[in-house]
Amino acid sequence: MAVNSEPRKGPPQRNSIGIAQWVQENLFGSVGNSILTLFGLSFSVWLVWSVVDWAILRAVFTGSDGSACRIEGAGACWPFVVHKFQLFMYGRYPVEEIWRVNLTYVLALAGLIPLMLPGIPGKLWLSIYMLVVFPVIAFFLLTGAEWFGLPNVETEKWGGLLVTLVVACVGIAASFPLGIILALARRSELPLIKWLAIFFIEFVRGVPLVTVLFFASVMLPLFLPENVTFDKLLRALIGVALFSAAYLAEVVRGGLQAIPRGQFEAADALGLGYPQKMGFIVLPQALKLVIPGIVNSFIALFKDTSLVLIIGVFDLLGIVQQGISSDAKWFSPQTAATGYVFAAFVFWLFCFGMSRYSAWLETRLDTGHKN
Amino acid sequence: MRYWVAGCLALLTAMSQLAGQAGAQTTSTLDTVKARGQLQCGVNTGLAGFSAPDDAGTWKGLDVDVCRAISAAIFKDTSKIKFVPLTAKERFTALQSGEIDVLSRNTTWTMSRDTAAGLSFAGINYYDGQGFMVKKSLDVVSAKELSGASICVQTGTTTELNLADYFRSNKIEYDPVVFEKLPEVLAAYNAGRCDAFTTDVSQLYSIRLTLGNAADHIVLPEIISKEPLGPVVRQGDAQWGNIVRWTLNAMINAEELAVTQANVDQMKNSKNPEIRRLLGLEGEYGKAVGLDADWAYQILKLVGNYGESFDRNVGAGSPLGIARGQNALWKDGGLQYAPPIR
Structure with a gap:
């Protein structure tokens, strides 16, 4: 006791400050913790090592066909991705027209980036550009405009990341307003509108997307007169947009329900009409509340684009899979794994990007509702 | 309520009539294809050696070559094709609805498929098993x-x-x-x-x-089942069926007569009457199927004979290296046998 009460001199013990203390307290605090720490550590090392070993050390980096990857004990077959990169990005879009796709991406980024960053003026004009001007330009750029000297490119030639982005972006752009309208309609006091919205939402939520796409591609042509066919990609776009709208409507409705009655009444008391009440008072608050839900829906939609494969439209995953399973030139034990890892990485980039942006947006718009 | 039912019934009747009219259309497939300037060919979404896009995205394969040969016979050009990748479930609907003109998608020729559903097989381009x-x-x-x-x-x-x-x-x-x-x-x-x-x-x-x-x-060499794969057309257009059937036959006959993509021009000087008939130098065999006299010459010049197509897509010249086996010519102990052009 007496020894303990004596004040220590000199610097504090090494293991009671900084990292050393933290490690001892949190990782090796008890026998159980120590075992868990050692186990977790060795597992992580093993995992990282396997990935590095497969993707880099044992990987094949050069070669013009699969034979280079058919050697015993080879890791990832990267030449497969390198040689098929253009196919994975643009599908069978004609090589001499690929600049049109790239130009579309540039135009999209030129509108999106200033729109998404704060402090850049002219948001209204940018919105008009993105919502009205850009879709028209993109449509003609991608599909072609003979009168403007741009040869037509049929959508069956589209593929890869291009299709994934087109389906996802059109899906997001179309389902967002549609979802808000459906959510408002479902809370409407007019019975017809309310019941139509309920019917649509419940019907769509009750049917899997695969079924809808399958119906559109297998059943629909039988009902139409001969030689009348819908563009396959268009079928997929309509299906995906309506689908996502129904889910989004429920997310937005959740936000609307969270707005206190007082807000509605205050708007009424100010003499605001329905559009003003919703547009200026209710929706800005409601939408902000459900940002996580909306982004969740968008990420799900982005990943759902892979389902268009079942109607013979090749999105990124579809075209990677096609290369893996059907190009005999590249057959090797590791081709499949390499292709899937590449596809997963591209999907992850986009989805992670979306979720980070939403997190940033939430913090920026936070006005105290969060806690 | 009663009006609703009556209305629905009327609508259904109108739709079925529309469908009936569509089915009864008698315009020939060849004319439709020519007017469109493009052959619509249904292929597999991806099957090694049979139909798959290469690194540049060009469709390649044994089944794809059938489409290319038909396009060569009609347009003297192998690029006037719209390839429609189809899943196994979609394929027959696509053919019946007119979304495609010919289905060349490793489809097994069976009696039920040939007789029902308005389909007609036009030949066998691969004996699988x-x-x-x-x-x-x-x-x-x-x-x-x-x-x-x-x-x-x-x-x-x-x-x-x-x-x-x-x-x-x-x-x-x-x-x-x-x-x-x-x-x-x-x-x-x-x-x-x-x-x-x-x-x-x-x-x-x-x-x-x-x-x-x-x-x-x-x-192993034993084959224990019969899976004859071949192109399919819609039933009811005999001329179109003939075009597809004789496109395939021309490729097989050419292999038998040793006419290849490389020597087809020299073969025009051949004295062999079978070769002269094949290349359209004698007789009016092209006209009989509604095509130009040099229809088969175009196929051979632009696509090659059956053996060449087999070799580069699935055979010894491809990574698959499938032995000719049952798909060798009848002369070589296989099953590939085409009726003569005469």
Whole structure:
């Protein structure tokens, strides 16, 4: 006791400050913790090592066909991705027209980036550009405009990341307003509108997307007169947009329900009409509340684009899979794994990007509702 | 309520009439294709050696070559084709609804398909069948030597039934190791859980390339089932059926007559009457199917004969390396036999 009460001199013990203390307290605090720490550590090392070993050390980096990857004990077959990169990005879009796709991406980024960053003026004009001007330009750029000297490119030639982005972006752009309208309609006091919205939402939520796409591609042509066919990609776009709208409507409705009655009444008391009440008072608050839900829906939609494969439209995953399973030139034990890892990485980039942006947006718009 | 029902009935009647009219349309497929300036060809969404886009995205394969040959015969150009990749479930609907003009998608010719559903098979461009793959180290050269062997097979398929039939009729004991999905079967074989692996031969060859060392595995010569694959057209347009059938026949006849993509121009000087008829120098065989006299010349010049197409897509000249086997010409002990052009 007496020894303990004596004040220590000199610097504090090494293991009671900084990292050393933290490690001892949190990782090796008890026998159980120590075992868990050692186990977790060795597992992580093993995992990282396997990935590095497969993707880099044992990987094949050069070669013009699969034979280079058919050697015993080879890791990832990267030449497969390198040689098929253009196919994975643009599908069978004609090589001499690929600049049109790239130009579309540039135009999209030129509108999106200033729109998404704060402090850049002219948001209204940018919105008009993105919502009205850009879709028209993109449509003609991608599909072609003979009168403007741009040869037509049929959508069956589209593929890869291009299709994934087109389906996802059109899906997001179309389902967002549609979802808000459906959510408002479902809370409407007019019975017809309310019941139509309920019917649509419940019907769509009750049917899997695969079924809808399958119906559109297998059943629909039988009902139409001969030689009348819908563009396959268009079928997929309509299906995906309506689908996502129904889910989004429920997310937005959740936000609307969270707005206190007082807000509605205050708007009424100010003499605001329905559009003003919703547009200026209710929706800005409601939408902000459900940002996580909306982004969740968008990420799900982005990943759902892979389902268009079942109607013979090749999105990124579809075209990677096609290369893996059907190009005999590249057959090797590791081709499949390499292709899937590449596809997963591209999907992850986009989805992670979306979720980070939403997190940033939430913090920026936070006005105290969060806690 | 009653009005609703009446209205619905009227609508249904109108729709069925519309469908009926559409079905009764008698414009010839050839005219439609010519007017459109493009052949619409249904192919597999991706099957090694039969239809798959290459690195540049160009469709290649044995089934794809049938489409290219038809396009060559009609347009003297192999690029006037819209390839429509189809899944197994979509394929017949696409043909019936007119979304495609010809279906060249490794489709097995069976009686039920040929008679029902308004389909008509136009020939056989690949004789497939169920075979066996074993590890070379087993020193087995015939399926008859597989006595007591464990065999990996996908359950619930005709493959499993064929296997049982074959071993029962040959009075050989075997031990089936069944799995639900093909990748599982493959993984089991690769892990050494069974001695042999069975599915259609064309698949065995592509699967062989995804195993560790392809040279360690061999495909046995026995074929235990019949899977004749060929192009399909809509029933009711005899001329169009003839075009597809004789496109294929011309390619097979050309191989028999040793007319190749390289020598087709020199062959024009040949004295052989069969070659002269094939290349449209004698007779009016092109006219008989509604095409120009040099229809077959165009096919051979732009696509090549059957043997060349086989070789570069699935045969010795391709990574698959499938043996000609049943697909050799009848002269060489195979089944490929085309009626003469005369």
